[in-house]
Amino acid sequence: MDISELTADEQFTLLFADFIDELRPRLTAELRDRLALTLQAGASEVTQAKVRDLAGRQADTLITRLAETELRKSAAVIAEGIADGQNPRAIARRLEEVRGLDRNRAATYSKYREYLDLQDLPRETYERRLERQYQRLLRDRRETIARTEARYGTSEARRFEAEQRGARWKSWVTNGDDRVSDVCASNEAAGVIAIDEDFPSGVAQPPAHPNCRCTVAYVASERVRDLEEERAAGRIEATQLARESVLAEG
DSSP, X not given: OOGXXXXXXXXXXXXXXXXXXXXXHHHHHHHHHHHHHHSOTTOOHHHHHHHHHHHHHHHHHHHHHHHHHHHHHHHHHHHHHHHTTOOHHHHHHHHHHTTTOOHHHHHHHHHHHHHHHTTTOOHHHHHHHHHHHHHHHHHHHHHHHHHHHHHHHHHHHHHHHHHHTTOOEEEEXXXXXXXXXXXXXXXXXXXXXXXXXXXXXXXXXXXXXXXXXXXXXXXXXXXXHHHHHHHHHHHHHHHHHHHHHHHHHO
């Protein structure tokens, strides 16, 4: 059957299924590589084994999240196409154009295409610039995914290793600058908590969000716990001052 004879929804269903089938093995392999690269030098065999085991499971979890994101984005593209009076074939082309991008990046791509449409460029130049923008956005999304998922793996492996060493408490550690998010600032403000508790954002360890830069300090003894309470209080104050300074300048 000629795919062009199908409705936009039907074409999307086929394209999306192909997208997931292609993505799964590539994502799993890339995620494993990124996890291996982010391990600290001298990481124990226990940590390395834990991270390798996490890679496959996280890839499947991420595929599910990507599927949900892709469906939301595609629904928006279809709705916009219908609102613009486009026929099913034109809508299907738009879906194919933003394939692999999340909704925000797909919107950025579409706006860039609209900008190029106004430039009266030679066709070859137009297509080259559009493709370059698409590849940049796609690469940015893949790097964000890989970086964030690698943090999930290494953070969980660090917690596992800390528990093996007898750690009983933990505290959230931000970079202490004006880029710290509200979510991470709230986690840091919780101070030292039990190792099996979640931080205020509902996570047990970083990342709290995509591109999260935070880490966690683990503590095993009562004496070190008191010291960590003091250090945590200092970090909380530093982060708060940095964020207030930016607000004041704004």
